[in-house]
Amino acid sequence: METVVSGIRSTGHLHLGNYFGAIKNFVKMQHESNCYFFIADWHSLTTHPHPDDLHNNVKKVLSEYLACGIDPDVATIYVQSDIPEIAELYLLMNMNAYVGELERTTSFKDKIRKHPDNINAGLLSYPVLMAVDILIQKANKVPVGKDQDQNLEMARKFAKRFNNIYDVNLFPIPEAYGFKGEMVKIPGLDGSGKMGKSEGNGIYLFDEPKEIQKKVMRAVTDSGPTQMNQKMPESINNLFTLLDAVSTPDTVEYFKEKYNSCEIRYGDLKKQLAEDIINFTTPIRKRIIEINSNDEFLRRTVKIGAEKARENASKTLKEARKIIGFKSF
Ligand code: TRP
Numbered sequence: 517m518e519t520v521v522s523g524i525r526s527t528g529h530l531h532l533g534n535y536f537g538a539i540k541n542f543v544k545m546q547h548e549s550n551c552y553f554f555i556a557d558w559h560s561l562t563t564h565p566h567p568d569d570l571h572n573n574v575k576k577v578l579s580e581y582l583a584c585g586i587d588p589d590v591a592t593i594y595v596q597s598d599i600p601e602i603a604e605l606y607l608l609m610n611m612n613a614y615v616g617e618l619e620r621t622t623s624f625k626d627k628i629r630k631h632p633d634n635i636n637a638g639l640l641s642y643p644v645l646m647a648v649d650i651l652i653q654k655a656n657k658v659p660v661g662k663d664q665d666q667n668l669e670m671a672r673k674f675a676k677r678f679n680n681i682y683d684v685n686l687f688p689i690p691e692a693y694g695f696k697g698e699m700v701k702i703p704g705l706d707g708s709g710k711m712g713k714s715e716g717n718g719i720y721l722f723d724e725p726k727e728i729q730k731k732v733m734r735a736v737t738d739s740g741p742t743q744m745n746q747k748m749p750e751s752i753n754n755l756f757t758l759l760d761a762v763s764t765p766d767t768v769e770y771f772k773e774k775y776n777s778c779e780i781r782y783g784d785l786k787k788q789l790a791e792d793i794i795n796f797t798t799p800i801r802k803r804i805i806e807i808n809s810n811d812e813f814l815r816r817t818v819k820i821g822a823e824k825a826r827e828n829a830s831k832t833l834k835e836a837r838k839i840i841g842f843k844s845f
Contacts, residue, residue: 520549520693521655523556523596523646526573527563530580531718532793533702533711536761538659541695543585545659551591552653552825553581558596558603559646562639578814580721583803594821596649601829605836606641606648612677613644621666647671651678651687652829659693668692682839686832700761703754705735722801725794732790737782745776755785763792 522542530539545551555574565573574595586593596602618624618640627639638645643666650658650671658668668690675687703709704717711718719731736751748756752775759768767788774780807813 518549518657519552519653519655520545520657520659521552521554521650521653521690522659523554523559523649524577524581526555526557526560526577527565528713529576529718529720529722530584531702531711531713531720532758532761532797533718535584535721536700536702537661538695538699539581539584539586541659541698542581542591543587545693546587546591549657552655552828553586553591553593554599554649554821554825555595556646556649559642562634562636562642564634575808575814578818579804579808582807582817583800584721588817588820592821592824593817594825595818598818598822599652599825599829601826601833602645602648602652605652605829605833606645608836608840609644609648609651609674609678610641612681613641613674615640617670617673618643621670623663623666643667643670644674647674650690651675652832653825654688654828654832655690656688657693658690659695665692678836684839686835686839700757702761703750703757705731705754705758707736707751707754709750719793719797721797722804723797724801725798728793728797729790732786732793735786740780740782741775741778744778748775752782755782755789759785759789759792762796763788767792 542551542553555577557570557574560570560573578593578595581593582588621643623642624640628635646667647670650668651674658671660668672689672691675689679685679687701709702711704711704715705719706715706717708715708717719728723731735755737755738749738751756768756772759771771780771785771788774785
């Protein structure tokens with residue numbers, strides 16, 4: 517069976533874009549592959565989170581993923597910093613990662629531009645740590661978005677390089693896990709192409725119904741269609757994409773007909789959309805609250821996850837140490 521590894525950023529709440537873009541597929545994937553999901557809390561240190569926030573950020577994303585249906589009895593779910601083997605393999609792999617190639621990655625160059633006052637070494641070797649997350653579990657597949665393509669490419673490069681230097685086959689070369697047609701890109705409601713945290717247009721799974729209503733009612737529209745069956749502008753198309761994700765086919769059909777016959781009232785469409793989003797998110801929100809306050813469940817979940825992840829990771833690390841030439845006296 518294929519092994520899949522995915523790292524989860526421990527910053528911010530999950531929005532509908534995260535849900536329909538990835539998590540919904542993770543929930544399915546966990547039954548088809550040997551899945552390792554982990555919260556990348558070491559990675560989050562590059563931005564120097566306040567000590568009071570670090571733990572709660574991890575707890576928050578963990579609760580949200582579990583509430584969405586990631587099942588600790590099916591997948592291996594763990595916290596990165598619970599796996600010390602990752603830190604050691606990271607040290608070893610850093611020796612064969614070159615500053616020149618790390619400096620050339622677009623994400624590093626982006627960071628230099630955006631945060632010139634915090635260009636730390638952890639940021640530079642971020643792709644090495646990410647590669648180790650993947651390679652230490654000997655993953656074959658990594659489900660990542662477009663923005664992570666280059667990091668995955670680096671992981672492949674580091675894996676091949678290690679295998680070549682020592683003439684071994686320790687690391688499988690990881691590939692992108694393609695969700696193909698199943699991946700729905702959720703647009704923003706500000707007329708923009710994508711829902712995202714940095715875009716500031718997210719509808720979060722944790723949003724209160726009132727907040728969702730407010731966000732949906734504020735969505736950008738136009739003055740309405742003037743010709744039968746005319747092509748939808750992006751902002752209207754976006755509303756329909758969201759409706760498609762959370763409503764019944766009948767509802768979508770109803771509003772499409774209204775649009776095509778120029779009888780649509782955007783206020784009605786938005787009211788329906790808000791209601792259906794709320795119906796979709798409310799049970800998830802309740803589960804998030806429940807899980808987040810169940811410390812015993814969370815403790816057990818990360819403990820079992822760490823045990824499973826460490827068992828696999830320590831085997832790989834042991835092999836790597838031996839290959840490199842470490843021997844005990
Ligand atoms: N860099 C990824 C992101 O920002 C998170 C991540 C860390 C990751 N380690 C990983 C993703 C390993 C996949 C595999 O989204």
